[in-house]
Amino acid sequence: MPELPEVETVRRGLAKLVLGRTIAQVVFDWPKGFPNSQTDVNTFVIGAKIVSVQRRAKVLILDLDSGYSLIVHLKMTGQLVFTDSQSDDLRFGAGHPSDSLINNLPDTSTRVTITFRDESKLFFNDQRKFGWMKLLPTATLPDIPFFQKVGPEPLDASFTADRFVERFQRRQKTSIKAALLDQTVIAGIGNIYADESLWAARIHPNTRVVDVTNDQLNTLFSELRLVLNTAIKKGGSTNKNYVNAQGKKGSYMDFANVFRREGQPCLRCQSSIDKIRVAGRGTHICSNCQVLPT
DNA sequence: CACTTGACCTGTCCGC
């Protein structure tokens, strides 16, 4: 569920909350989700300071002053949530309804607990255990296969409509939705924003890429950027598990046009939103606005 | 190489 806007929201939160903090302790007991050894953690993490918080595609990168980085993929149900005595005050203080905050504490899904020298903590929670955290030398990050293959950032200022169109050249036979979800084509798009941007551009998700016109691709480019930027402003989408670095939900789902709106009226034409299956995923469309080419 | 499908997980929901 965490896609580009959600991961970017977490990144911005962490940049405010953990940048400059020094790590005192790391508790982890989950080799599959954190494969590094206790020795490496002791040597390169304990006593190290977080010097930058970056994002590439849906991956978070916490650079340490030891020359190593913690990289984190939240996959579907991962959370990185920070807590200290101040955020406890925030949690229980007036004007902060508890229902907007679903988790910033350790629970049964907590996989890694990082404690800083000032006793504040960062929890990596992941109910479904698809996510992971890895410790790697910062200099080797560009060699990771995922970073080698992943496509351009859709919100980069240098990313143009022409470049967007060009990225689809080698995915002609597959559906436009499968191509949008392919991280080697464009970085950071997942199921929610694929459906939302295709609705906005009035393209049926099952349209083969070769049958999508250049005009449509240009529209898709601008609508996709609009959708992603709007979602970041709303703090991302909380479908179920997602929360930001302070444990709070995002509100973009309140503004979604098709995602999880099956049976409700299309906000453009009032037709009922349908849920179909495309590229193996639940897909939401307005069958009236989004029509397959004949 | 292009493309599709299944596996990885656990919690939830639906129908019997």
Added chain:
DNA sequence: TGCGGACAGGTCAAGT
């Protein structure tokens, strides 16, 4: 109420 099965969806491995 209990229980089996479908579903949720990001990415990679294995398949066609």
